[in-house]
Amino acid sequence: MYSIMIVDDREIFRRQLKRFQAFCSSAAFSIEYEAQNGEEALALLRENKIDMVITDIKMPIMDGIELLQHIKDENLCGxxxxxxxxAEFSYARQGLQMGAFDYLVKPVSNEAVKALLDRAESLLSTSRRSWLDITDAQKERIAQCVMDNDDYARKLCSEIAEGIVGSSTGDAVALESLTSLLHDVGGLILAKRNYLRELIDTESLFSLQPCPHDEICSRFSEKIAEVMNKVNSFRLNVRNELIQSVSDSVLRSLGRDISLQSMADLHFVNKAYLSHLFSQETGMSFMDYVNSIRMECAKHRIACTGDKIYEIASDLKYSDTEYFSKVFKQYTGYTPSAYRALTHPQDGE
Structure with a gap:
């Protein structure tokens, strides 16, 4: 059932409107909220999921036009x-231009209300179905915003989560839809940044655990924030395009020998120049950055796989396992075996 809020500064009119047979007999709509001005209505909209707002235009404190502007800016009601x-039709026309769905001319008739509800039900049912059918273009936009560390990803995903939860027939459907969305977005990200599979537990990162109904939206928002943080935590965030490109090349070359000379050759620059520029832009040496990425990869494999320590060292181009263990302890504070016992106690060495 769709919830309605009536906004009018005259209580007697609100009572009359609620008594209309079109509302009383409707199986799709229920008048659940009332407000006497736009300010009260806005407060209710920010706290509740309201599907339809029927509002007077001229009211004290905040009129209908200003209320509509807030609703559109904050995406509070569709x-x-x-x-x-x-005599106020020019204001109604302005409202339609701003995105209002329709208008009712006073004095309002039962027939006009019934016709309005039929049109509104068609709009709202289509809108609800659309939340459960997120397009590939929307998924690609979310993935790109995540990789760009753009906060718009959080806003968009929050709106989608609220829409899915509001339109789903139950918590299981909502969780399944959001989990599917997260999985698809994760796939798009991994297609462009496949190296993340070597650095983090992507299966866990791109999944959503069951939770109570009133926590679904907040948990999904928290998950998106976690995804944004981890997806961008290894790639250097610098303005210099050359250093950014070098960082990307290092991440794509985890299983290969990586040297300053090889990166200089790959990017057609002088080795000494690249070394100086890298330190200047990042505050660390090139090899310190390479070793930090290798250690993050080692942490992931030690914690999440049963691979032997010497195998991990060899794959990361450390020919001496003892030296690898020394570097790992300097980086994490633990030996590889101690780190595995701490994070993956069920597996022995």
């Missing part, structure tokens, strides 16, 4: 209807 006197 169906706003104006109540208009004939």
């Amino acid at each position: 169906c706003v209807v104006f109540l208009s006197e004939y």
Whole structure:
């Protein structure tokens, strides 16, 4: 059932409107909220999921036009209807141009209300179905925003989560839809940054655990924030395009021999120049960065796989396992065996 809020400064009109047979007999709509001005309505909209707002235009404190502007700016409701006197039609027209769904002319008739509800039900049912059918373009946009560390990803995903939860027939459906979305977005990210599989537990990162109904949206938002943090935690965030490209090349070359000379040759620059520029832009030496990425890869494999320590050392181009263990302890504070016992106690060495 869709919830309605009536906003009018005259209580007697709100009572009359609620008594209309079109509302009383409707199986799809229920008047659940009332407000006497736009400010009260806005507060209710920010705290509750309201599907439809029927609002007067001229009201004290905050009028209908200003209320509509807030609703659109904050994406609070997808169906706003104006109540208009004939003399106020220019305001109603302005509201339609701003994105209002429709208007009712006072005095309002039961037939007009019934026709309005039929049109609104069609709009809202289509809107609800659309939340459960996120397009590939939307998924690609989310993935790109995540990789760009753009906060718009958080805002967009928050809106999608609220839409899915509000339109789903149950918690299981909502969780399944959000988990599927997370999995698909993760696949798009990994297609462009495949090296992440060597650095983090991607299966866990791109999954959503069951949770109570009132926590689904917040948990999904927290998960998106976690994804953004981990996806971008290894790639250097610098303005210099050359150093950014070198960082990307290092991440794509985890299983290969990596040297300053090989990176200089790959990017057609002088070795000494690259060394100086890298230190200047990042505050660390090139090999310190390479070793930090290798150690992050080692941490992931030690904690999440049963690979032998000498195998991990060899794959990361450390020919001496003892030297690898020394570097690992300097980086983490633990020997590889101690780190495995700490993070993956069920596996022995």
